[in-house]
Amino acid sequence: MASSSGNDDDLTIPRAAINKMIKETLPNVRVANDARELVVNCCTEFIHLISSEANEICNKSEKKTISPEHVIQALESLGFGSYISEVKEVLQECKTVALKRRKASSRLENLGIPEEELLRQQQELFAQVSEAVLVLMRWEKLMLQ
Numbered sequence: 001m002a003s004s005s006g007n008d009d010d011l012t013i014p015r016a017a018i019n020k021m022i023k024e025t026l027p028n029v030r031v032a033n034d035a036r037e038l039v040v041n042c043c044t045e046f047i048h049l050i051s052s053e054a055n056e057i058c059n060k061s062e063k064k065t066i067s068p069e070h071v072i073q074a075l076e077s078l079g080f081g082s083y084i085s086e087v088k089e090v091l092q093e094c095k096t097v098a099l100k101r102r103k104a105s106s107r108l109e110n111l112g113i114p115e116e117e118l119l120r121q122q123q124e125l126f127a128q129v130s131e132a133v134l135v136l137m138r139w140e141k142l143m144l145q
Helices: 015-025 033-060 068-077 081-104 107-111 115-144
Strands: none
Touching: 015 033, 033 068, 068 081
């Protein structure tokens, strides 16, 4: 299965994630620990297989980054074509979530205040600070006299 370098823990899916998936998929079924371990090993091997094939496809197309299209092609070439429609659905969901996350992280958009108004407020604050600095400088000058 994984490498013989002794770093098998680096090459597996976290057991907690597998346990959660098993519970969600089979809520009323008890699954033995060795069966859970087998599921972890199968999932890991599946991911290695798909990612290796996707990497080969990526290299053949002279790209440096594996794209979702490479993974989909890998699924097809390895005989897992029946997974492709669901993979595309999940990919679309991920893109939607990423887009929402990107939009949510934009502070200007979340404020609901036009950028021009924010710039005006910023300039006003700068003017107030400049005025306060002048007052402090006058006060300091008076104190020194």
